[in-house]
Amino acid sequence: MAVRTEEIGRSWITEKVFLGKPFGEYLRSLVTPFNAVVALILAVGIPVSAVRFWQGLGAVTNLSDTTPWGLWIGFDVLVGVALAAGGYTIATAVYVFRLEDYRVIVRPAILTGFLGDFFVVVALLFDLGQPWRLPYPMFVSFGVTSVMFLVAWHVGLYLTCQLIEFSPAIFEWLGAKRLRRIAISVSVGVTIFGVMLSTLHQSALGALFLLAPHRLHPLWYSSLIPMFFFVSSIAAGLSIVIVESTISHRVFNGRAGHHNKGQLDKLTLGLGKAASLVLFTYFGLKLIGVMNEDLWGLLTTPMGQWFSLELFGFILLPSILFAWGAGKRNVKVVRATAGLTVLGIVLNRLNVSVIAFNWESAQRYVPSWGEIAVTITIITLLVITFRWIVNRMPVLQDHPDYPGGH
Numbered sequence: 001m002a003v004r005t006e007e008i009g010r011s012w013i014t015e016k017v018f019l020g021k022p023f024g025e026y027l028r029s030l031v032t033p034f035n036a037v038v039a040l041i042l043a044v045g046i047p048v049s050a051v052r053f054w055q056g057l058g059a060v061t062n063l064s065d066t067t068p069w070g071l072w073i074g075f076d077v078l079v080g081v082a083l084a085a086g087g088y089t090i091a092t093a094v095y096v097f098r099l100e101d102y103r104v105i106v107r108p109a110i111l112t113g114f115l116g117d118f119f120v121v122v123a124l125l126f127d128l129g130q131p132w133r134l135p136y137p138m139f140v141s142f143g144v145t146s147v148m149f150l151v152a153w154h155v156g157l158y159l160t161c162q163l164i165e166f167s168p169a170i171f172e173w174l175g176a177k178r179l180r181r182i183a184i185s186v187s188v189g190v191t192i193f194g195v196m197l198s199t200l201h202q203s204a205l206g207a208l209f210l211l212a213p214h215r216l217h218p219l220w221y222s223s224l225i226p227m228f229f230f231v232s233s234i235a236a237g238l239s240i241v242i243v244e245s246t247i248s249h250r251v252f253n254g255r256a257g258h259h260n261k262g263q264l265d266k267l268t269l270g271l272g273k274a275a276s277l278v279l280f281t282y283f284g285l286k287l288i289g290v291m292n293e294d295l296w297g298l299l300t301t302p303m304g305q306w307f308s309l310e311l312f313g314f315i316l317l318p319s320i321l322f323a324w325g326a327g328k329r330n331v332k333v334v335r336a337t338a339g340l341t342v343l344g345i346v347l348n349r350l351n352v353s354v355i356a357f358n359w360e361s362a363q364r365y366v367p368s369w370g371e372i373a374v375t376i377t378i379i380t381l382l383v384i385t386f387r388w389i390v391n392r393m394p395v396l397q398d399h400p401d402y403p404g405g406h
Contacts, residue, residue: 016173016392038380045377048370049126057129060370067358067365069127074353076123076375079346080116081155081205082229085237086244087113087162088191088198095191102267107169107395108248109241111386114162117155119382126374147207154201161194172399173392180402203230209352217356219298219307222289225352231282236345238275242268242338251387252396265331272334275341276322283315303359310351314344 018026052060063070090109093099125131133140137152165187171180206229209216222228249264290296298304318341325333354365390396 041380045373048373062368066363071367071371072123072127074350077120078349080120082233082236082345083240084113084116085233086241088195089237091191092195095188110166112244115382117159119378150204154197158197161190164190169393172394202233215358217359220352220356224289235275235278238271239338239341242271246335268331268334269326272322272326276319279319
């Protein structure tokens with residue numbers, strides 16, 4: 001009996017983990033150019049990470065008392081949370097508004113959102129001087145009026161919601177039918193709760209900068225900045241879903257069972273229309289922010305010209321291109337515009353947190369090579385985790401036992 005159980009365990013691992021290949025063959029299949037690049041990145045990033053945790057922030061970063069937040073907050077956290085918004089935007093469209101055409105992309109969108117938020121937490125461990133105090137805002141320094149308290153609880157609860165939303169795919173992979181039924185039965189309620197949390201934690205990240213009116217340049221500082229962060233996250237979510245689905249269709253073509261080209265193109269055009277409307281709304285809100293504070297005179301300064309580039313080149317222009325591409329049914333334009341929008345979101349978050357922050361300080365912050373290496377390492381870990389899951393679980397295709405299970 002013990003031998004039989006061991007054989008069943010080996011068979012399960014071979015099928016579920018090693019993709020049905022004997023262990024030796026599976027190891028040989030890992031020798032690819034992509035994995036060689038991954039190994040090189042990890043060979044640099046892991047030792048740098050070890051030095052950071054062993055010797056502290058000063059050993060690998062250019063952070064200081066003047067600039068306590070740098071690349072790890074500006075990119076790894078603020079950009080990461082914004083680009084993770086694809087999960088709640090598509091889940092809301094499918095589970096709440098019943099836009100069934102988009103059901104085929106809901107699982108990869110939720111997975112991307114979950115992994116994005118999860119690795120944001122990983123990045124926070126690097127940025128905190130005492131990483132073991134990560135849960136302090138939630139359980140120790142219990143202050144309900146603190147923005148950090150809100151962000152911590154929102155991210156923690158929303159990660160749980162995303163895991164529940166994605167769990168049907170995990171249970172299908174494990175063959176746990178009863179647990180799958182339970183997860184599906186609560187999906188609508190969990191999605192609604194998750195949307196509420198997303199609305200709050202996206203805007204709460206912007207609210208953090210309300211505490212620094214004398215540090216953030218007036219063109220980026222606004223009482224509307226929580227709204228800016230929330231609305232722009234929707235545009236970011238829609239755009240990253242377009243980018244992710246395009247890449248997945250090419251890289252995982254053998255597993256994208258329900259992603260036929262015609263259907264994917266139709267969904268891409270629909271997402272482009274929605275992104276155009278959201279970006280135009282965002283553009284209007286940014287103009288209102290300038291008008292409210294009467295900042296027109298600052299637009300002629302060097303920082304004002306940089307602000308104008310962000311406003312017109314990465315908000316208004318993509319809005320127009322999305323509308324034009326969707327109207328002309330030009331999928332290539334919509335996909336290229338999605339990439340431009342993602343770059344615009346990256347630029348905005350870095351402007352707010354790094355470039356336009358402490359803008360009058362004589363000591364300008366420039367990230368160290370160690371900070372850059374850790375950031376690249378975290379992104380690489382996210383990519384290979386996504387790849388590992390998609391290659392094993394029914395994310396881009398239906399499970400044979402659950403046709404139409406998405």
